[in-house]
Amino acid sequence: MTISAFSSFTLAGADAQKFLQGQVTLNTEALAENTTRYTAICDLKGRIHFGLWLTKINPELFEIVTTADQADEFSKHIKKYGAFSKMKLEPVGSVFPTLTADTTVFSSEATDIAAWEISAIQHGQAFIVQQTEGLFQPQELRLHQREGVHYDKGCYLGQEVIARLWFKAKPKAWLHVIQGSGDVPALGEQLSKGVQVVNSTAYEGGFIALVVARPDALPELDVTVLELPEYLNGDVARPQ
Secondary structure, three states: OOOOOEEEEEEEOOOHHHHHHOOEOOOOOOOOOOOEEEEEEEOOOOOEEEEEEEEEEEOOEEEEEEEHHHHHHHHHHHHHHOOOOOOEEEEEEEEEEEEEOOEEEEEOOOOOHHHHHHHHHHOOOOOOOHHHOOOOOHHHHOHHHHOOOOOOOOOOOOHHHHHHHHHHOOOOOEEEEEEEEOOOOOOOOEEEOOEEEEEEEEEOOEEEEEEEEOHHHHHHOOEEEEOOOHHHOOOOOOOO
């Protein structure tokens, strides 16, 4: 599935940073200004509801990008939970992605979104769309290895479940990149028991995809497992 559009917002006001600190999985207080990180707002089960590219301009101004199909629901969520906070969410409009080093940045200048999606998948830059909301936990997507989730910050939505998995257990399945022939699998599709599609798109006469998979389930599929960047290749579990 090729992503067709992204929507940009600003969140501005005295309570912007404090509010986001109680919503997203990363530590907004420690986020460097003018740095973009992919992060998440989770549900109470610890699964990702919204995926966000978050840029901190200063503690009272943040730029936020979602996929266009999550934009309306995201706006309603912020207005519901932030109704009594001193801040305002404003839509900016459509923006276009470019992969720079290990993150995606956005601008108003049109780019080749299909080419970006291939590159994002190759580099392990998993992202959530409406079709995959509620399916994956941050650790399964290696979000902590992208500095998109911090386990030493205060409470946020889903924090108890996410922290329990990090400190007391380990995911049974986690992010891999695969290449195969045939039709492009649907987002969220179970390719087999223990292999579920996160992102996928057409590539070289077949497809390339990011999947959350048990390592022992991948050899059962007729696909090639590709190497992720080194910083995403390590164990997803907490170092002992």
